[in-house]
Amino acid sequence: MGNKTPKQPYTELTQDDINNLKKNTNFSEKEIRQWHKGFVRDCQGDKLKEEKFIEIFRKYYISDDKRSEAFCNYVFGLFNKNKDGVIDFEEFLQIIDFSTQGKTDERLKLIFHMYDTLGSDGIDEKELTELLTAMYNLLGEKNRTGINDPKRRAEEIMKKADGNKDTKLTLDEFLIACKDDERLMKLLCPFSTKTAENTK
Numbered sequence: 435m436g437n438k439t440p441k442q443p444y445t446e447l448t449q450d451d452i453n454n455l456k457k458n459t460n461f462s463e464k465e466i467r468q469w470h471k472g473f474v475r476d477c478q479g480d481k482l483k484e485e486k487f488i489e490i491f492r493k494y495y496i497s498d499d500k501r502s503e504a505f506c507n508y509v510f511g512l513f514n515k516n517k518d519g520v521i522d523f524e525e526f527l528q529i530i531d532f533s534t535q536g537k538t539d540e541r542l543k544l545i546f547h548m549y550d551t552l553g554s555d556g557i558d559e560k561e562l563t564e565l566l567t568a569m570y571n572l573l574g575e576k577n578r579t580g581i582n583d584p585k586r587r588a589e590e591i592m593k594k595a596d597g598n599k600d601t602k603l604t605l606d607e608f609l610i611a612c613k614d615d616e617r618l619m620k621l622l623c624p625f626s627t628k629t630a631e632n633t634k
Contacts, residue, residue, distance in 0.1 A: 455524065459531035466527065473523050481520040487529075539609065541623050546608050556602030563588040569621050591618065 447455075447470055455466050477486060513525045513532075521529070532540065549557055549565045557565070566584040569575075578584060595603055595611035603611065612619050 455527055458524075459527055461527065461531060469527055469530070470523055473526055480522055482522075482526055484514075484519050484521075487521065487526070538619075538623055542609055542612050543605065545622055546605050554602070556600070556604050557608060558602040559588050559592050562591060562603065566621070575621075587618075591615065 447467065452463050452466055455461065456463060459466075461469070472490075473482065474480075476482065476490060482490075513529055514521055532544070545565065546557065549561050563584050566587055570578060570584065575582070581587070591611050592601070592603070595607050595614075597607055612622060
């Protein structure tokens, strides 16, 4: 995410492009080429506007408009340093890689900021329930009874992790709660992504 040398517009990837992207992401050459094919088709050029990215992310990852927009606002602040509202393919692939295969702490921070949509620097029980429900939806988890009930899980997590008893989890409390709960960690960071086959 550091300073980059501006690239010339392109519609085809060179082998150097492929090698660089393989080095900086967790995608294979086949996946990179498939993502690029969809990128060029959807943006009709070498730049993708934020609105189009939200549309793509909503289609493949989060269908909820508010969550998709919250995600994109956050990652654009990370990757779109010049604040021009567009990203190139390298930035696009880094965003997808970051959100689905990035370092655990960074992914958990991303999730926290997505669901702290009011900017209150904390997630309350209702927001945590919504988060768990959204992740169940995202992963196709149908068993939501007993210990898998999102509301029950949220209550248990709040009781255990809300150290200062202010009825919301701070970022630090959220990170600790996730790392201390193997089932929660697997739910929020399954370390898998929908392949680029979907972009064909």
